[in-house]
Amino acid sequence: MRTRGAMLLANVITGLTLGYTVSNIGFGDYTELNRMFTFQDLRMLLSFAGAVVIIVCAFALLRVRRTPGRIHAGVIPGAVLFGTGWAISGGCPAIPIVQVASGYLPALVTIVGVIVGIRLCRWANARYFHLDRGSCGL
């Protein structure tokens, strides 16, 4: 599947199913998220970890192509900032969208914050860090 139309269809299907699944798992619910991070309820943690295990097995069996990626200087500081922000706001970049779709209007503020953060990072990287950060998504 390589044409623009086919890629568009694949992304629409992925977006719809991702939003549907993430919402039904409960990632958009701050109570559930905090209970996962504090190990009061392992349901969502097992969902995530179980998905990773299935994907590892499937990719190995299907010999799915690897993508490049190296551990650069921004990985650990970036992950620390992301983890902190996720625990405070309850949103990784997809979750605030699902929260707004579920009726949590203040999550619009989180989305504005995400937009500011992403633009700030690109500006700061060009001006100060000069890191080849790569990208996990293509």
Next chain:
Amino acid sequence: MSGYWPWWAGAAGLALITINYALTTDRSFGVSSAWDRVLHWRRERRLERMDEEFTDERALADALAAATAEHFASSPAAPTAPAAPQGMSQRLETDAEPTASENLSVTSPRPAPLVTQAALLVSIFFGGLIAAVTSGRFDLRFDMGPGFQDVVTANPTIMTVLLFVGGVLVGFGTRLAGGCSSGHGLNGCGRLRPVSLVATAVFFGTAVAVSFLLWKVI
């Protein structure tokens, strides 16, 4: 009673989405990189146009190379292995199927078109909306729910400030680390990429530490 899916259904759902995307597009998806590209759409469009021009030139070079090879092959005096014009020889020599190790190499396809990344973000919204409405969880509200009020704050002003700051940290952090929970967590860890394993361990560990601080200390 939360009404949410059991863990195995969630695991199967997330895995199916990731595997399906990888198989149908030969790419991985990342929500933070989709955000990044959509937010910098002018620059991305410029890059896409340059990439399209490059592809056209390469297609032209391929056609010229094929015509040259055909001409010399049909000529009685043709050399058995005509010299390809400079820059085309590599294409002529690599018609063979890639080996298994080459299939697992670290080469990258072209990035997904910008419009598909925008569609991904919009579709997430509609997927979430369908889930919320069909499950009966849709509830228009001006707070982040009882969990946020109990663990973080019930003050609307502080809530707004914290959501904004949290969002900035998420946006800045995911782009600095090169990915988020979907890109690094699902796609990267699924491919056992060292950078994704490290990033996921660190962002998950940090989120656990901060959540305990919010829950027990603050």
